[in-house]
Structure formats: structure tokens, C-alpha cells
Amino acid sequence: MQIEIINTGSELLLGRVLNTHQQWLCRQLADAGYEVTRQVTVADTGEAIQQAVRESLGRADLVITTGGLGPTADDITRDKIAELLERPLHEDDSVVEHVRSFFARRNRPMPDRTRIQAMIPEGAEIVQNAHGTAPGLIIGVAPNPFRATGDRSVLIMLPGPPRELQPMFTAQILPMIREQFPLLGGFACITLKSTGLGETLMEELLENPLSGLVREGLQVGFCARTGEVDVRFAANGPNSAALVANADLIARKVGAEYIFGTGEESLEQVVVQMLTEAGKTIALAESCTGGYLANRITNVPGASAALVSGMVTYSNESKMDLLGVQKATLEQHGAVSNAVAGEMAEGARARAKSDYAISITGIAGPTGGTTEKPLGTVYIGLASADEIFVQHYLNTFDRKTFKFVTAQQALEMLRRRLTGLIPV
Amino acid sequence: MQIEIINTGSELLLGRVLNTHQQWLCRQLADAGYEVTRQVTVADTGEAIQQAVRESLGRADLVITTGGLGPTADDITRDKIAELLERPLHEDDSVVEHVRSFFARRNRPMPDRTRIQAMIPEGAEIVQNAHGTAPGLIIGVAPNPFRATGDRSVLIMLPGPPRELQPMFTAQILPMIREQFPLLGGFACITLKSTGLGETLMEELLENPLSGLVREGLQVGFCARTGEVDVRFAANGPNSAALVANADLIARKVGAEYIFGTGEESLEQVVVQMLTEAGKTIALAESCTGGYLANRITNVPGASAALVSGMVTYSNESKMDLLGVQKATLEQHGAVSNAVAGEMAEGARARAKSDYAISITGIAGPTGGTTEKPLGTVYIGLASADEIFVQHYLNTFDRKTFKFVTAQQALEMLRRRLTGLIPV
Numbered sequence: 001m002q003i004e005i006i007n008t009g010s011e012l013l014l015g016r017v018l019n020t021h022q023q024w025l026c027r028q029l030a031d032a033g034y035e036v037t038r039q040v041t042v043a044d045t046g047e048a049i050q051q052a053v054r055e056s057l058g059r060a061d062l063v064i065t066t067g068g069l070g071p072t073a074d075d076i077t078r079d080k081i082a083e084l085l086e087r088p089l090h091e092d093d094s095v096v097e098h099v100r101s102f103f104a105r106r107n108r109p110m111p112d113r114t115r116i117q118a119m120i121p122e123g124a125e126i127v128q129n130a131h132g133t134a135p136g137l138i139i140g141v142a143p144n145p146f147r148a149t150g151d152r153s154v155l156i157m158l159p160g161p162p163r164e165l166q167p168m169f170t171a172q173i174l175p176m177i178r179e180q181f182p183l184l185g186g187f188a189c190i191t192l193k194s195t196g197l198g199e200t201l202m203e204e205l206l207e208n209p210l211s212g213l214v215r216e217g218l219q220v221g222f223c224a225r226t227g228e229v230d231v232r233f234a235a236n237g238p239n240s241a242a243l244v245a246n247a248d249l250i251a252r253k254v255g256a257e258y259i260f261g262t263g264e265e266s267l268e269q270v271v272v273q274m275l276t277e278a279g280k281t282i283a284l285a286e287s288c289t290g291g292y293l294a295n296r297i298t299n300v301p302g303a304s305a306a307l308v309s310g311m312v313t314y315s316n317e318s319k320m321d322l323l324g325v326q327k328a329t330l331e332q333h334g335a336v337s338n339a340v341a342g343e344m345a346e347g348a349r350a351r352a353k354s355d356y357a358i359s360i361t362g363i364a365g366p367t368g369g370t371t372e373k374p375l376g377t378v379y380i381g382l383a384s385a386d387e388i389f390v391q392h393y394l395n396t397f398d399r400k401t402f403k404f405v406t407a408q409q410a411l412e413m414l415r416r417r418l419t420g421l422i423p424v
Numbered sequence: 425m426q427i428e429i430i431n432t433g434s435e436l437l438l439g440r441v442l443n444t445h446q447q448w449l450c451r452q453l454a455d456a457g458y459e460v461t462r463q464v465t466v467a468d469t470g471e472a473i474q475q476a477v478r479e480s481l482g483r484a485d486l487v488i489t490t491g492g493l494g495p496t497a498d499d500i501t502r503d504k505i506a507e508l509l510e511r512p513l514h515e516d517d518s519v520v521e522h523v524r525s526f527f528a529r530r531n532r533p534m535p536d537r538t539r540i541q542a543m544i545p546e547g548a549e550i551v552q553n554a555h556g557t558a559p560g561l562i563i564g565v566a567p568n569p570f571r572a573t574g575d576r577s578v579l580i581m582l583p584g585p586p587r588e589l590q591p592m593f594t595a596q597i598l599p600m601i602r603e604q605f606p607l608l609g610g611f612a613c614i615t616l617k618s619t620g621l622g623e624t625l626m627e628e629l630l631e632n633p634l635s636g637l638v639r640e641g642l643q644v645g646f647c648a649r650t651g652e653v654d655v656r657f658a659a660n661g662p663n664s665a666a667l668v669a670n671a672d673l674i675a676r677k678v679g680a681e682y683i684f685g686t687g688e689e690s691l692e693q694v695v696v697q698m699l700t701e702a703g704k705t706i707a708l709a710e711s712c713t714g715g716y717l718a719n720r721i722t723n724v725p726g727a728s729a730a731l732v733s734g735m736v737t738y739s740n741e742s743k744m745d746l747l748g749v750q751k752a753t754l755e756q757h758g759a760v761s762n763a764v765a766g767e768m769a770e771g772a773r774a775r776a777k778s779d780y781a782i783s784i785t786g787i788a789g790p791t792g793g794t795t796e797k798p799l800g801t802v803y804i805g806l807a808s809a810d811e812i813f814v815q816h817y818l819n820t821f822d823r824k825t826f827k828f829v830t831a832q833q834a835l836e837m838l839r840r841r842l843t844g845l846i847p848v
Contacts, residue, residue: 013460015451016647016654019443022465027439036437038472041446041463048462223440230440284715284736290722291708291715294736298714299824301790303738309746310736312708312718318733318776322746352742366725400723 001181002060003029005039006052008067008077009160012041020162021066025169032174033187033236034062044074050084057153058146062181067160069134071114077157078137082121085141085155089119092126099133127172132164136173154180188240190248192231193265194258195412199224202231202255209250218243226401227408228267231259257421260412267411268296274418275306275356282414283352284310285323285344287335288362288378292403293410308352313344323347323359336361336373341390345381356417357383358410362395364402376402380410382417389413389422425605426484427453429463430476432491432501433584436465444586445490449593456598457611457660458486468498474508481577482570486605491584493558495538501581502561506545509565509579513543516550523557551596556588560597578604612664614672616655617689618682619836623648626655626679633674642667650825651832652691655683681845684836691835692720698842699730699780706838707776708734709747709768711759712786712802716827717834732776737768747771747783760785760797765814769805780841781807782834786819788826800826804834806841813837813846 005025011017019041026036037060042048049068056063068077082089095118103110117134120126127136136159142152156173158165194202199222210220216239221232231251235243252259261270275282284294284307294310297303311322316335319325324347325340333339344359362378369375376396382389391413395405416422429449435441443465450460461484466472473492480487492501506513519542527534541558544550551560560583566576580597582589618626623646634644640663645656655675659667676683685694699706708718708731718734721727735746740759743749748771749764757763768783786802793799800820806813815837819829840846 011647012446013450013463014454014645015447015449015460016645016656017649018447022436022446023439023442025439026437030438036439037467038476039437039465043461052462221438221440223435223438225441232438232440286715289719290727290731291710291718291734291736292722294715295713295719295827298716298736298738298788299827301823303714307714307736307738309738309742310715310734311746312715312722312731312734312736314722314728314731314733321775322733322735351745364722399725403719403723 001034001062003034003036003062003064004056004060005036006049006056006063006065007039007041008044008049008065009041010043010074013043021165024162024166025064025066028169028174029177031189031191032178033183033189033234034177034181044068044076046076046080046083049077049080053081053084053155054146057141057144057155058148060153061151062154062156062177064156064158066158066165069117069137069157069159071111071116071133075134078119078121081139081155081157085121085139087121087123087139089121091115091118092120093118094128095120095126095135098128098135102133127168129159129164129168130171131167132159132161134159134164136168138176183236185237186240187234187236188244189232189234190244191263192233192248192251192255192259193261193263193267194229194231194255195227195260195267195408197229197255197258199229202229202258205255206231206251209254210247213243213247213250216243218247220247226397227405231255257416260415266296266300267408267415269300271411271415271418272297272300272303272306274415276302278418280306280355280418281308281352282306283308283348283354283357285348285357285359286310286312287314287319287344287360288364289360289403289406289410290314290364293358293360293407296407296411308354309348311348319344323351334373336363336377336379338379338390338392341379341381342383342388345383345390346388349383355384356414357381358414359383360406360410362393362406364399366399378406380406380413382410382413384417389417425458425486427458427460427486427488428480428484429460430473430480430487430489431463431465432468432473432489433465434467434498437467445589448586448590449488449490452593452598453601455613455615456602457607457613457658458601458605468492468500470500470504470507473501473504477505477508477579478570481565481568481579482572484577485575486578486580486601488580488582490582490589493541493561493581493583495535495540495557499558502543502545505563505579505581509545509563511545511547511563513545515539515542516544517542518552519544519550519559522552522559526557551592553583553588554591554595556583556585558583558588560592562600607660609661610664611658611660612668613656613658614668615687616657616672616675616679616683617685617687617691618653618655618679619651619684619691619832621653621679621682623653626653626682629679630655630675633678634671637667637671637674640667642671644671650821651829655679681840684839690720690724691832691839693724695835695839695842696721696724696727696730698839700726702842704730704779704842705732705776706730707732707772707778707781709772709781709783710734710736711738711743711768711784712788713784713827713830713834714738714788717782717784717831720831720835732778733772735772743768747775758797760787760801760803762803762814762816765803765805766807766812769807769814770812773807779808780838781805782838783807784830784834786817786830788823790823802830804830804837806834806837808841813841
């Protein structure tokens with residue numbers, strides 16, 4: 001089955017905005033067993049849109065467009081596609097009513113030009129927009145004049161704003177795709193998230209244990225990002241669910257040390273959940289990560305149950321004043337040292353009266369490195385009632401990547417401590 | 425002039441990674457006066473790559489591919505394009521030497537398979553990779569068998585990793601494009617960054633003052649993101665530099681209150697620079713933004729000169745202990761209140777002995793709102809030696825957007841204070 005995505009929008013080709021639709025839609029479809037074969041971005045001109053749609057309808061069973069359904073002058077996708085398919089536009093009462101009530105609920109007058117969103121190509125199925133005014137549209141193109149075979153294609157037009165497109169796709173479009181393009185014989189898929197082991201080593205670790213399942217049809221994919229490796233298991237056919245479930249079991253056993261979650265889970269989500277379930281609390285003392293670890297943890301709804309406080313102590317004075325780091329320790333070992341990391345963690349824990357505390361001190365760069373302590377040097381401390389544990393890393397990355405990798409290592413230290421994987 | 429970008433990579437179509445090349449390359453080209461007319465993503469299969477390249481060479485003067493030049497089995501872009509263009513591959517000594525020294529400098533053995541990156545299509549110009557092993561390649565396709573006119577096209581192949589592609593494009597590729605495709609008669613472009621005013625209001629504000637320049641050929645574009653609006657001025661022709669410079673002057677005068685920077689500048693960069701130049705320091709006390717403001721400020725290299733300390737005080741206890749907020753104030757007004765924001769800012773400033781302090785207290789959600797203080801309620805305090813100023817906002821967004829918008833408002837309060845725009 002061929003699926004193509006057409007993103008419309010001149011702002012995309014001017015590089016003013018990032019195209020997040022591509023990844024999001026591809027990911028949703030892949031996890032449902034459908035692979036996108038091509039994605040294209042074109043400007044908001046009639047010629048470019050029609051050319052792209054014509055080409056895609058000539059190849060693909062399913063064509064999805066994004067953008068250009070709104071009320072402004074450059075929203076021309078609906079009109080240009082209707083013209084290409086020779087489908088006259090008619091105003092639809094249900095959409096007019098939807099737009100009207102959308103503005104009424106917000107106590108705002110309905111601008112006249114928003115009514116244009118109710119102009120629907122003949123024969124199109126309307127998908128009401130729960131988070132905006134422009135409806136999604138589904139058109140069955142049959143017979144398909146752009147395919148040599150004349151085979152039917154389905155064309156779906158989605159609104160551009162992600163907060164409108166995403167819920168519409170999940171709730172209304174994907175079920176329709178499953179119904180109109182049923183996967184023959186079943187499909188299953190799971191993504192495991194891991195940290196602490198590179199892509200090649202993870203592949204080596206899993207290769208032998210999974211070889212039997214691979215012979216039976218299991219597909220294994222790896223995707224490395226900085227500080228994380230995703231392992232994706234997929235299978236087709238009647239046995240797919242069992243294959244993927246077995247692969248999941250084996251990988252979690254063999255890779256227990258590194259695998260922290262599933263799907264879209266983040267390491268901070270996992271750690272906050274572990275802390276909350278154990279009824280434990282944490283405090284943070286960050287120097288070189290400058291609040292980034294606190295930020296990641298507080299991105300998790302409900303983090304307030306686990307996080308007592310965080311301190312960003314850039315200066316030596318603040319390390320002494322807020323965390324009780326000894327002046328002598330700073331003078332003898334320097335701010336970036338095992339000893340200071342230990343005192344920071346212990347001080348943060350004592351001050352916050354928390355069960356655990358994490359401290360981070362290091363050199364993020366771009367300046368400040370020495371021969372003895374080069375750029376990227378970092379010490380991460382983890383204090384609990386039983387012990388203070390300090391780990392040394394060398395993270396030679398640009399400033400933002402340094403922060404991410406270092407926070408990842410700190411979260412992973414805590415996760416291992418909470419699962420009992422760090423030797424005490 | 426037609427420019428097309430082809431991103432190769434099955435991981436892009438599986439939605440495993442975000443395609444950042446599209447925005448980055450389009451932006452660089454647009455700011456240099458070149459507009460990308462089409463972007464396409466295809467999987468790492470010979471058929472898909474060759475079909476996309478054939479189509480693009482049939483339309484475009486310049487075709488840029490990304491990815492597939494490395495040493496692994498799915499890196500087939502170079503081979504498949506050489507095959508399509510009927511250019512035999514020859515090993516190039518300078519590339520072999522570059523790869524060898526790349527590994528030697530890192531004290532790592534050179535894997536045998538990395539040598540394949542030295543296989544160069546006949547007639548291709550080699551662009552050495554300063555941050556990796558795979559070279560970029562430039563091929564003049566003349567005569568061009570895929571164009572009806574036979575007109576020459578230029579095909580550029582870039583490596584996939586952004587840290588290799590970006591410096592190569594800036595230092596080596598863009599100068600070549602400027603030389604081979606000179607802009608007739610000149611081009612100028614500037615992007616102003618603003619906050620605090622919506623897109624429509626910004627457009628209205630600038631419309632009349634700029635109308636004269638628009639009649640002379642100035643192009644004005646707006647791009648709204650959450651919490652920011654970019655204003656882009658561009659012009660072609662011999663008068664372009666003057667047109668853009670005049671537009672810049674007028675916009676900065678009319679929109680002085682809202683325009684904070686140029687190009688890729690962030691609000692935190694501007695604020696850190698203002699603080700550093702004035703020799704002033706700041707402390708932060710964050711509740712609902714959970715360290716995100718500290719994180720943004722410490723993303724700026726050299727922020728340590730301005731930031732003394734940051735405190736993430738989620739709990740009432742930490743607000744009292746670390747910031748000296750009065751128990752009575754918390755009980756009487758609640759943690760999310762004008763009074764507590766004021767005491768947090770003042771306490772942070774006193775504790776850090778800094779010139780300024782910012783405090784943030786609010787309800788990020790998804791839970792915790794009440795009728796009196798709905799989700800998104802936030803108080804931002806700014807303390808200096810002269811005064812404590814507290815501003816109230818209602819930021820009804822998802823959790824991460826809430827953090828961004830709130831931090832943006834806090835930085836903007838400080839920027840206005842530093843420029844003297846907030847009435848004291």
C-alpha cells in the first residue's frame with residue numbers, strides 16, 4: 001500500500017516554521033502498521049498544490065494533505081483540489097453551524113470570511129474539527145483519472161495547526177484508515193526506549209536472543225538519538241502479537257539495565273512515577289545544567305509530589321550559602337570535583353529534608369576547560385539516607401546537548417538506584 | 425530559479441526522527457535570497473531515491489540531497505545517484521586520507537567499511553567534511569537528460585548528520601551557490617524578532633509607516649509562533665539594501681516596545697547581554713515554571729556572569745525556607761498570589777545579593793485550577809533595589825507551552841525594565 005503526505009505552506013519552504021507534521025503523521029501511521037512512502041512540501045500556490053496532488057494520486061492509495069483549509073487568503077488547498085478533481089463547492093450547513101457555535105462559545109463575533117471554511121467539494125465526507133473551525137475532508141477518488149489503472153485512491157485533507165490536526169487524526173481519521181485499508185492478517189508493534197548503551201552495542205546485545213523470533217518474521221529496528229536508543233519490534237500476520245510480545249519479554253530481560261520505558265515515555269516520566277509510587281521525594285542542586293534537570297522533571301504532570309526543591313547554584317557563593325558546601329572543599333578541589341558534587345548532593349538533601357538529592361557540577365562550555373578538567377567534565381552526585389554516590393563523566397557536546405546528556409545520566413543514576421541496579 | 429531538496433532516510437518516513445534539515449536549509453537559502461520550491465522525503469531504496477532525483481532534475485536548477493553518504497548498508501544515496509547519472513565511482517585518495525586522519529586524531533582504528541565513503545562519482549567536486557568522514561559532493565549535470573530543454577542543473581549531496589551538514593553548507597556550499605547562481609541586481613533581507621504583540625496587531629502597527637517602502641518594492645512577511653512574532657523584510661534589486669535598512673529603522677522606532685532582536689537572537693540572549701553590559705546580576709525564584717527560566721538563561725554562553733542563583737520552590741516549605749516567604753502571606757493569599765510573588769522576588773534578591781530577581785508562581789496544570797484562580801493563572805514578580813513590581817497573567821496552554829510563554833513574559837518584563845520601558 002502506497003501512502004503519500006503533502007504538506008502545503010510557503011512558510012515551510014521559507015524555513016520560518018519546523019514541519020512537525022511529517023514526523024507525527026509518519027509515526028502514527030507506522031505504529032498502526034502503515035508505512036508512508038513519500039512526503040512532499042509545496043508552496044501555497046495553485047500550480048504547486050495541484051501538481052503535487054496529481055502526482056501523488058497517480059501513485060498512492062492514500063494521499064494526506066495538511067494545511068490551507070483556513071479562512072485567510074493563502075488558504076487555497078481546498079479550492080485548488082476541488083478544481084483539480086472537478087468537484088464544485090457547496091456551502092455545508094453543519095459546518096456553518098459548527099463555525100458559528102465555535103465563536104459563540106468563545107463570546108467572539110464570527111468574522112464573515114470564516115464562513116468560507118464551510119465550502120465543501122461535492123462528495124467529500126466532512127470531519128468536524130473539535131479544536132478549530134476548518135473541517136477535515138475525505139474524498140474517495142474513483143475512478144482515479146491520474147492512475148493508469150484507474151484504481152481508487154482516498155484523499156484526506158487535514159487542517160494545519162497541530163492542536164487541530166493531531167486529535168482529529170487520532171480520533172476520526174485513523175479509525176477510518178483502518179476500516180478502509182484493513183491490514184491483512186494482523187499487525188503488532190512496540191517501541192522500547194533505552195539509555196546508557198549505544199546503538200551498535202544494543203544491536204549486538206539483542207541479536208542472538210532474538211534470532212529465533214527474527215526467523216519467524218519479527219522485524220527489529222533501532223533508532224539512535226543523543227543519549228537514547230529506541231528499539232522497535234514489529235510483525236505482520238496472524239502470529240504478530242505473540243512475536244512482538246515475546247520479543248518484548250526477551251529484550252526487557254536481556255536489556256533490563258538499559259530499557260526504561262515504552263512508546264513515548266520519557267526518562268523523567270518514569271523516574272517521577274517511580275518516586276511517586278514509592279512515596280519518595282527528591283531535591284536537585286544544579287550548576288552546569290542550570291535548571292535543565294529541574295525543568296525536565298517539572299515537565300511531568302504531578303512532579304510536585306516528588307520534587308521538593310531545585311537549586312541552580314552557578315557561583316561558589318551560592319554553593320556555600322544554599323547548599324552548605326565547605327569553602328575548604330571548593331579551594332582544595334575546585335567547584336568541578338567529586339568532593340564538591342558530594343557535598344552539593346548531601347547539602348541539598350539535608351536542606352530539603354528529601355529522601356534523595358541529585359547534584360550536578362561540570363563545565364558545559366564553550367569556554368572554561370583546562371588540561372586537567374577539559375570541557376565536558378561533569379560530576380553527578382546522588383545522595384540518599386544510606387550513601388553519597390558520585391559518578392564522573394566526560395560529555396563533549398555543544399551546550400544544549402551537554403545539558404540533555406548530563407540530565408539523562410543523572411535521571412538514569414536515580415532510576416537505577418530506585419530499581420536497585422546501582423550497587424550500593 | 426527552481427530549488428528542490430530531497431531528504432533521504434527511511435527513519436524519517438517511519439517518524440522516528442524529526443526532519444530538521446528542511447527548515448534549516450530553507451531558512452539559510454531564503455535569507456540568502458533563494459527560495460526552495462519543493463521538498464521531498466523518500467525512503468532509502470534505490471528506486472525511491474532515483475525516482476525523486478530524476479523528477480527534481482527534470483524541474484530544478486539546483487537539487488540538494490541530504491543523507492545516505494555514510495558507511496552503513498542503508499547509505500546508498502551516492503551509489504544510486506551515480507548509477508542514475510551513469511557516472512562510474514572511483515576511489516579518491518584525498519578522501520581516503522581525510523577518513524584515515526579523522527580516526528587517527530581520535531585514536532580509533534579506521535573501520536574498513538568507512539573507506540567506501542571515498543568512492544566518488546566521476547566528475548563530482550569533493551567538499552571535505554570538517555566534522556565527519558563522508559564528503560559532500562557537487563555534480564554539474566550538463567547536458568541534463570531529465571530536462572526537456574537539456575538545461576544544466578547542479579546536484580549537491582550533503583551528509584545527513586546536522587553537525588556535519590550545517591557547517592559544510594554555511595562555509596562551503598552557500599558560497600558556491602552564490603557564485604554559480606548570482607542574484608541579479610542584489611538582494612537584502614533582515615528578520616526582526618518581537619514579543620508581546622500578536623501577528624495581526626503587529627501587521628496593523630507597521631502597515632502605514634511602511635507603506636511607502638512597500639510601494640518601492642519592500643516585501644514584508646510575518647511569522648507567528650507562540651509568544652513571538654518574526655517580522656521579515658526582504659527586497660530585490662539595486663535599491664534592496666537601502667529599502668531593508670529603512671524598513672528596519674522605521675520598525676524599530678514604531679515597534680520599539682516589542683522588537684527585541686534580529687535574526688536568530690533569543691530573548692534570553694538579549695537579556696543576558698544587557699545584564700552583562702550593565703554589570704548587573706540576577707537571581708530567580710521559580711515555582712510553576714520549574715527551572716525552565718533558569719534553563720533558558722543558562723543556555724546562553726556566559727550567563728554565569730549575570731545569574732547568581734536560581735531556586736525552584738515548588739512546595740510552600742521551600743518558599744519559606746529558601747526565599748523567606750512569610751507563612752502568614754501564604755495562608756492569607758495562597759501560594760499563587762501577588763503578595764507571594766512579591767515576597768519570593770524580594771527574598772531571592774536578598775538571599776543572592778543580586779541587583780534584580782524574578783519570581784514566578786502560578787498554576788501550570790493540567791490540574792490544580794479553581795474558579796477564583798483558574799488553570800494558567802500566574803504572577804510574575806520583578807525586584808530591584810528601587811521597587812518590587814508584580815504582573816498578573818492568564819496563560820491557558822498545555823504544560824510546556826505554559827512554561828515557555830510564562831518565561832517569555834518574565835524575560836520581557838526584565839528587558840523592559842533594563843531598557844527603561846516599564847514605568848517605575
